[in-house]
Amino acid sequence: MKTGVLGIAALLVGLALLVVGYSSVFTVGQTEQVLLVRLGEPVRVVTEPGLHFKAPFVDSVIEIDKRILDLEQASQEVIASDQKRLVVDAFARYRIKDALRFYQSVGSIQVANIQLTTLLNASLRRVLGEVTFIQVVRDEREMLMARIRDQLDKEASGYGISVVDVRIRRADLPEQNSQAIYQRMQTERQREAAEFRAQGGQKAQEIRAKADREATVIIAEANSAAERIRGQGDGERNRLFAQAYNQDPAFFAFYRSMSAYQNGLKSSDTRFLLKPDSDFFRFFGHIGGRSAASAPKP
Secondary structure, X not given: OHHHHHHHHHHHHHHHHHHHHHHOEEEEOOOEEEEEEEOOEEEEEEOOOEEEEOOOOOEEEEEEEOOOEEEEOOOEEEEOOOOOEEEEEEEEEEEEOOHHHHHHHOOOHHHHHHHHHHHHHHHHHHHHOXXXXXXXXXXXXHHHHHHHHHHHHHHHHHHOEEEEEXXXXXXXXXXXXXXXXXXXXXXXXXXXXXXXXXXXXXHHHHHHHHHXXXXXXXXXHHHHHHHHHHXXXXXXXXXXXXXXXXHOHHHHHHHHHHHHHHHHOXXXXXXXXXXXXXXXXXXXXXXXXXXXXXXXXX
């Protein structure tokens, strides 16, 4: 009987020791940090991963993520310094660098996201409101994102949060403004195209008129040169004819008559109404070309 009581007591003591031992240890993962709270008051922060000890039953463990967290924000309209309305889609990434301050100020990631969203919106409106639309979408985007990150990081440091990065994923004009600008740009491009076509047409007419004028001059000069050469040729021909005539008038008369026969009788439908004793046929009647009137009568 006594042995049984001792056994039960030992079992109870063992169970008590097991419970106390289990409640005295806790583990910290690679991606988290732990805040120990004793009776509602923070005691210490454990950031090293592994097995750690705490006071049993009175210490509670609050796990806080130490990875880089994303803060997504809904698109919002921002007015630039040139009064253009922009639809800005931005996001931020941050990490919890001071678990104790984080726990004391916001307490949870959900509350922190709400606070950071408000700060990010305010920083976006403040920074983008100081620059123009072109600076936002083209010229100084990187610099503006750095300014927003710095401002947000400074304001979020009070929550134990370090802002790693802020990115503007998209910054566009509102849809109705985009359509109006697109139409205006399309009209402007069409006007420029029409202007270029008109200038091209005018230039083409000038070039065509110049080419026609030069062609007319070239043709006129060519005709003039041809007439001059033709006149020189005719003169040379006449000179040769005159020279040939002076050397042998009879042969020259014979040659000219043969040429006249060749040219006059070339066509098959040539008809001549001449008397047989005309001078045109004088070589037909006599090889010397004497006319019928001058030929000796038999």
